[in-house]
Amino acid sequence: MNGIFGAVFLLSALLFLIFDPDGFLGALLAGGQKAATLSLSLLAVYCVWLGFFKVLEKSGLAGNLSRRMLPLARRLFRSDDPAALGDACGNLSANLLGLPGAPTPLGIRAAERFCAANNFYAADMLFVLNATSLQLLPATVIAMRLAAGSSAPADIFLPTLLSTLLSSALGVLLLSLTSRRKRRRKR
Amino acid sequence: MKFLSLLIPLLFLLVFSYALRRKVRLYDAFTEGVKDAAPLILTLFPFLAAILMLSELFEQSGLSAMLASVLSPALRALGIPAEIAKLVLLKPFSGSGSTALLGEIFSSYGADSYIARCACVAYGSGETVFYISAVYFARTKRKKLLKPIMISLTANFAAVVFGCFLCRFL
Numbered sequence: 001m002n003g004i005f006g007a008v009f010l011l012s013a014l015l016f017l018i019f020d021p022d023g024f025l026g027a028l029l030a031g032g033q034k035a036a037t038l039s040l041s042l043l044a045v046y047c048v049w050l051g052f053f054k055v056l057e058k059s060g061l062a063g064n065l066s067r068r069m070l071p072l073a074r075r076l077f078r079s080d081d082p083a084a085l086g087d088a089c090g091n092l093s094a095n096l097l098g099l100p101g102a103p104t105p106l107g108i109r110a111a112e113r114f115c116a117a118n119n120f121y122a123a124d125m126l127f128v129l130n131a132t133s134l135q136l137l138p139a140t141v142i143a144m145r146l147a148a149g150s151s152a153p154a155d156i157f158l159p160t161l162l163s164t165l166l167s168s169a170l171g172v173l174l175l176s177l178t179s180r181r182k183r184r185r186k187r
Numbered sequence: 188m189k190f191l192s193l194l195i196p197l198l199f200l201l202v203f204s205y206a207l208r209r210k211v212r213l214y215d216a217f218t219e220g221v222k223d224a225a226p227l228i229l230t231l232f233p234f235l236a237a238i239l240m241l242s243e244l245f246e247q248s249g250l251s252a253m254l255a256s257v258l259s260p261a262l263r264a265l266g267i268p269a270e271i272a273k274l275v276l277l278k279p280f281s282g283s284g285s286t287a288l289l290g291e292i293f294s295s296y297g298a299d300s301y302i303a304r305c306a307c308v309a310y311g312s313g314e315t316v317f318y319i320s321a322v323y324f325a326r327t328k329r330k331k332l333l334k335p336i337m338i339s340l341t342a343n344f345a346a347v348v349f350g351c352f353l354c355r356f357l
Contacts, residue, residue: 035239055202127339133343
């Protein structure tokens with residue numbers, strides 16, 4: 001991340017220096033402004049979902065749900081930690097349902113738990129699954145097309161679904177092929 | 188679409204009524220959960236700020252447009268229309284930026300055009316990889332993120348190529 005940050009930052013700063021030196025600070029401030037407003041709206045989103053998830057957890061439903069997904073999750077993440085796997089399953093389900101903002105808090109907690117147990121493979125796998133998009137119904141895109149006057153706003157559903165399935169499958173495959181299996185179980 | 192708007196209220200209704208039957212103290216549980224929201228935002232904030240500043244620099248400096256024009260012949264060879272090259276490049280950095288770009292593509296080419304449909308698939312099949320890597324690893328000490336980031340970018344890119352191909356028939 002340090003390399004990417006440095007490279008993109010320096011190249012952009014250089015371009016600003018050559019073409020538009022006055023725009024540089026403005027662009028940085030615009031980013032900071034976005035971060036400030038985004039964290040406020042994320043705070044609102046996390047209040048809703050963290051409250052909801054605590055109720056879900058206390059009711060015992062979360063446990064039931066993740067127990068059903070456990071055999072699959074155990075193999076996918078190469079982990080035996082029920083708490084971390086439960087969070088990861090919650091993250092994946094919230095992603096599949098397309099609940100806006102809900103996957104993130106669970107995903108962060110799962111990654112934290114996986115890394116605390118030194119299971120970096122699992123944290124990477126969770127990240128790859130999230131970063132290749134798991135959403136089954138591209139609701140935002142369909143709404144935007146509808147607003148733009150499309151005659152068949154939902155006809156991108158099938159190609160999007162197929163290609164997002166491909167990206168996730170490819171991501172999982174690449175990660176599991178490039179990681180040695182030795183790390184399996186504890187360590 | 189009707190189903191989708193029902194989903195969230197239904198989910199809350201089902202879970203809360205089930206929790207009530209299991210004698211969960213709703214108010215206490217809910218507030219206990221919300222308590223974690225503010226600390227979570229505080230840990231995320233530095234990473235959010237850095238990534239959003241970076242994506243702003245990337246776009247406003249013209250670097251993304253420059254890269255897009257350099258790469259567009261190669262992308263075209265893979266079947267990706269040159270008009271969406273910028274979207275493909277911006278998507279890993281910024282969700283709001285790529286949403287704005289998608290809207291622009293709709294208004295300049297029409298929402299039903301082949302280009303717009305490819306753009307939808309490019310937008311929908313991947314995620315904001317850099318943003319997600321910053322957020323998901325915010326509470327860990329994991330530093331070696333190059334491999335998972337590269338894998339995600341590769342997988343998403345392959346999905347865009349595949350999606351543009353599919354858009355010709357479907």
